[in-house]
Amino acid sequence: MSLSLNETESLAKTAAKGAGLCWGMAEEAAKATRWLCARGIDACDPLVALLFRHDEEGHAQTGPERLDGDWHGAEGWLCPVACGAALSDLGKAASLPLTLTRVALPVFLLPFAASIAREFEQPVTLSWDSGQAVADGDAVALDAPPPPMSDVVLTLGGPLLAETPRHSRAETDQMILVSLGIYAARTRAPATEASRLAGAGAGLTDND
Amino acid sequence: MTEHADMKDFSACALRPPEQVMRLARLGSLHQCRLSFMRQLTRRLSSEGWRFSRAAFEIDDRGVGHAVYCAKGPERTYSLVAFAHDLPDHLRSDRVIAEAWDATFALFDGVPDRDDIARLSRNVPVQEAGRISESELSLSRANRSVRLWTHVVDRLATGQQPDPDVITEVGYLMRTTAVYGSGKFGAADREVIADRPEMAAPFQAEMLSVYLTRWFVRDMVEHMARVQGGENAVALDPALARRLGIGNSTGLGMAPFLVNHPMLVNNWILVRETALARVRALPSATASEIALFRDLLTRSAKAVQRWRTEHPIQLARLAALRADLARVLPHVAEGLDADHPWDTLLTWAEGSLSLEGQELLVSLMLEPYGDIIDGLGPCMAAVEQAGFRIDGSMPLHQVKTLIEQQFPWALETDWTAPEATARAWYVSEEKLEPRLGQRHEEPIAPYEQPLAPGRDAALLHADLGDWPGDTPLAAFLLKHPEHRHSARRVQIAAKAPYGEIRDNTIGADMLPIDMLRAKLSFFGATSFDPRSDRWIRITMFAGAPYPPELTEDNADFWVYPEAGA
Known part of the structure; x- marks a missing residue:
């Protein structure tokens, strides 16, 4: 199914909020999803997997416990969006090479790595169990989808990338959208007759 | 230039x-001004010599069928594809939760062929329940003003012109109840068209769609008068037709837009x-x-x-x-x-x-x-992305100063007072309609949308209190992810000081119609007519020349009624 990128971002944000992320982190997850889809990398499927994990394990702190040294999560795993957001916040203050221990769905690190590559004015290479990727500003090179859980090492430098072709749509499976929709639905208040009238402030017929 | x-x-x-x-x-x-998006549109259409044509009008005697109106510019053509329906009165609602309308529309990027029309005919009439594609730039619908519609059809059918006073009183034959653009329901994102000179200013696709809709509505009312009156029917006097705008009924959905952008x-x-x-x-x-x-x-x-x-x-x-x-x-x-x-x-x-x-x-x-x-x-126009990245190197004392500079009213507000947080913005499960509720009376707080930047900035400011001032924001946000959206907002407010409403958007005395009117005035709307504190009717393009009449002489000041008009 073909979605506009605005639809994709909006659904991702609401779904992430519904799965328990706070609004600011949901915004990061949504922008990262959009960034990946705009580069032809399916992010909706891994987003469902990530939100499922957040939802299953409760909403405990899943970012790095400390910013110095290798990064570890208090719950034994790291959320790629929380790590990415922390990396992006640090910008040039990020100390590379950096090892992130047990990151779920590390594909979501790519947009944030691309952002700090812009700060450092050189590519950032991400290595995981079975392969690697390079991110640089607007460009990304990813040979194969990364594993669902892996340690990740970020290093400065890597091959200069050609411009990544842009996609104006996100192509994804109907069932993935249904899954995201289930999380998104949790952000919505059940309607009552009172809210139906008072909440929107209008009557129901307009024959005038 | x-x-x-x-x-x-x-x-x-x-x-x-x-x-x-x-x-x-x-x-x-x-109020509207010469920078309003409707007026930017008509000036451009005339100065660039755009050509307009009615490519199809296949509407039957019941008023059911489709029509296509094309606007051809120096580089590209855009087409309004209109579907006319036979709507029973009891289904006529301006609410977003309606499911049927008198007419439905899509603005097509180019000139649609038979297959496009067939595809759109399956999707546009059901609006939110359908899907449109990257070939479409907007999706909208309109309902008749029953009173004026009946009056005009009856008069024209019997060879008479409508009463000018009735025209003045209502102002439009149809009012749109939503005009969706920028990626909604599968349409093309704004980014797809933002580089085109004719789409550089905000909402130009949506404004063009409404401008062409007004032309379609005039043709429709004359068509129905001909059906009713046969040879006795006359066309609408052009001077009276020009007074007619397109109405619009806008509810709460537009208010969050102002906070979210x-x-x-x-x-x-x-x-x-x-x-x-x-x-x-x-x-x-x-x-x-x-x-x-x-x-x-x-x-x-x-x-x-x-x-x-x-x-x-x-x-x-x-x-x-x-x-x-x-x-x-x-x-x-x-x-x-x-x-x-x-x-x-x-x-x-x-x-x-x-x-x-x-x-x-x-x-x-x-x-x-x-x-x-x-x-x-x-x-x-703006690229919202430009303000998205948080500068986490900013020391907390500076974050505090920014809040004190940009949100002084919020720091002076007593947020523990019930009236300060009387309202909560939420989205209903039913048709995803944005609503405003009473926080202390309805169970809606868990569903609150982040539409109170002032309160959230004050909360952030309070939590910054215990931290050493030279700590970088990144370290604070690691421990307080719940303040992340607010920290971003505070940094945006420093860059974009006119982007932040300097009032409480969840207070007991807040009037949502103020937010609606601000946005609608930039569209170029006139005749603001609130129907409650959260729902407003307006008129668009009233006084404007119809597309085939557009010249450099009448493209600019049409919003001000001429002497005698």
Whole structure:
């Protein structure tokens, strides 16, 4: 199914909020999803997997416990969006090479790595169990989808990338959208007759 | 040529500060101006010599079928695909939760072929329940004003023209109840068209869609009159037709937009304020500039006389505006040939007129100066992405200072008082309709949308209290991810000071119609007619020439009624 990128971002944000992320982190997850889809990398499927994990394990702190040294999560795993957001916040203050221990769905690190590559004015290479990727500003090179859980090492430098072709749509499976929709639905208040009238402030017929 | 509003304008001329402009009461008093998106559109369509044609009108005697209207510019053609329906009265609702309409529309990027029409005919009539594609730039629907529609059809069918007073009273034959653009329901994202010169200014696709819809509606009413009256039927008098706009019924859905797009709103307001500052800086006005201003002021007074509303809030504002005009008209009869006439006039207005009157005067002062203002039009667009990344290296003492500078009113508010947090914005499960509820009376707080930047900035400020001031923001956000959206917002407010409403958006006395009107005024809407504190009807393109009549002479000032019109 073909979605506009605005639809994709909006659904991702609401779904992430519904799965328990706070609004600011949901915004990061949504922008990262959009960034990946705009580069032809399916992010909706891994987003469902990530939100499922957040939802299953409760909403405990899943970012790095400390910013110095290798990064570890208090719950034994790291959320790629929380790590990415922390990396992006640090910008040039990020100390590379950096090892992130047990990151779920590390594909979501790519947009944030691309952002700090812009700060450092050189590519950032991400290595995981079975392969690697390079991110640089607007460009990304990813040979194969990364594993669902892996340690990740970020290093400065890597091959200069050609411009990544842009996609104006996100192509994804109907069932993935249904899954995201289930999380998104949790952000919505059940309607009552009172809210139906008072909440929107209008009557129901307009024959005038 | 495109000019850019930038920091230079801050120093060169005195901009009215955000603390003055971004109050809800003033935003709720804004009027259309020459930078409004409808007027940017008609000026461009005429100056570039766009050609318009009706490519199809396959509507049967019941008023059911489709029509296609094309607008051909220097590089591209856009087509309105309209579907007309036979809607039983009991289904006619302006609410977003409606499921059937008198007419439905899509703006097609190019000229649709048979397959496109077939695809759209399966999707556009069901609106939100269907899917459109990257070939479509907007999706919309409209309902008849039953009273005016019946009157006009009956009169034309019997060879008579409609009563001008009835036309004035209602103002439109159909009102749109939603115009969706930018990626909604599968349509093309704004980014797909943002680089096209004709789409550079905000909402140009949506405005074009409404402009062509108005043409379709006139054809429809004449068609139905011919069906009813046969050979006796006559066409609508062009002068009466021109008075008719397209109505619009807007509910709460538009209010969150204003909070959710701070960079965009900043650019709208900043450009209008920059234009005003340029005019105020003029040392003198020529006789022809003064004459144009006086002419448009008089015509504007006529529009204000015609303005109809029954809502007590707007009735009071309208009474004040009429009293303002009674003071302004004699006041400007002389003195405009003095030093810095516009600056002097505005200073007088700020001490003498209501907010409605002040803002109407601001809009009118811009009118004679298209040559120094119109180039700012495309600067009203924004890339929201530009403010997204948080600068985590910012020390917390600086974050605190930014909050104190940008949200002083929020720090002075007692957020423990029930009236300060009386409302909560939420989205209903039912048709995803945005709503506003009573936080302390309904179980809606868990579903609250982040639409109270002031309260959230105050909460952030309070939690910053215990941290050493030289700590980087990144370290704070690691421990307090719940403040992340607010930290981003505070940094955006520093870059885009006109993007932040300087009032409580969840307070007991907040009027959502103020937020709706601010946005609608930038579209170019007129005749604001609130139906409650959270729902408003307006008119678009009233007075405008129909597309085939558009010339350079009538493309600009059509919003002001001509003498005799």
